[in-house]
Amino acid sequence: MGIVFGKIGVECAAHDVLRQLGPNLQLRRYHPSVLVETPCVGINGKENGDAFRRLAKYIGVFGDPKNEGKQSIAMTAPVVNSTTGEKIAMTAPVINATSAQGSKEGEQV
Structure with missing residues (x-):
């Protein structure tokens, strides 16, 4: 990796260019590689650093x-980060406004 005139060079995984599809687009075949992953409890601060x-x-x-x-x-x-969704309980009451049928505000329909 290096920096030349403000551009950061990033080491990419070994690959062969099968076809140049445009000035900035290539069809590539990547060489065998190793994938390494680790869990991360949080996305910022100490957990991310750990x-x-x-x-x-x-x-x-x-x-x-x-x-x-x-x-x-x-x-x-590339370095890939992914997160998974988290289910949370809906605990606040749902309040309905007056409807066309005449129910009152706060009344459950």
């Missing part, structure tokens, strides 16, 4: 890689 450090240790950013093969793994783009 998750990043777990991944960084695994791939060997801070020294000896903490993975089964003890091999460094390149950190390449």
Whole structure:
């Protein structure tokens, strides 16, 4: 990775360009790769930092890689973050305004 005239170069996963489809569009075949993921309880602050450090240790950013093969793994783009929805109970009362049938405000219909 490097910076040239304000542009940040990002290491991408190894790939072959099968076809150039336009000035900024390529059809690519990616080489076999390793996918690493870790849970993250929160999306900001300490939890996010802890998750990043777990991944960084695994791939060997801070020294000896903490993975089964003890091999460094390149950190390449893209990095994907995903979140799942969370169900919450609807606990507030629902208040209905006066309807055409004449029910009163606050009256359950």
